[in-house]
Amino acid sequence: MAAQTQNFKSGTQSQLSRSIERVFDDAEVSCQINLSGRKLKDYPMIANKFDLADTEEIDLSKNRLSELPKDVCQYLWLEKINCYSNVIKNIPDDIIKLRVLIHLNL
Incomplete structure (x- = not known):
């Protein structure tokens, strides 16, 4: 039973990883990243594998991000950032680089 539970957990983790990868893959075309409600504590490092420079909108709401x-x-x-329903305690100084940002929802 324990081995079966472990296989389920690793399978679920693999699906979640693939799913996040799919989000970033789609974002290269749509210019929108939606990672809402994924219980993230950190921004996925896998994002570095994708060309997301043209991203206009990002939704990180309903996660567990502290910054x-x-x-x-x-x-x-980026024009729009949604980060509501997190535990944001810190906003990086680099946010001033976002010259076209018109909507920030914390």
């Missing part, structure tokens, strides 16, 4: 991820501040075309 606005610095990686988000590299998306210079």
Whole structure:
């Protein structure tokens, strides 16, 4: 039974990883990243594998983030950031790089 539970957990983790990878893959085309409700404590490092420089919108709401991820501040075309329902305690100084940001929901 324990081995079966372990296989289920690793299978679920693998699906979640693939699912997040799919989000970033789609974001390369749509310019929108939606990671809402995924219980994230950190911004996925897998994002570095994708060309997300043209990202205009990101939804990180309903997670467990304690800070606005610095990686988000590299998306210079961001117009909208949703981070509500997190535990945000810190906003990086690099947020001033986001010159076209018009909506920040913490």
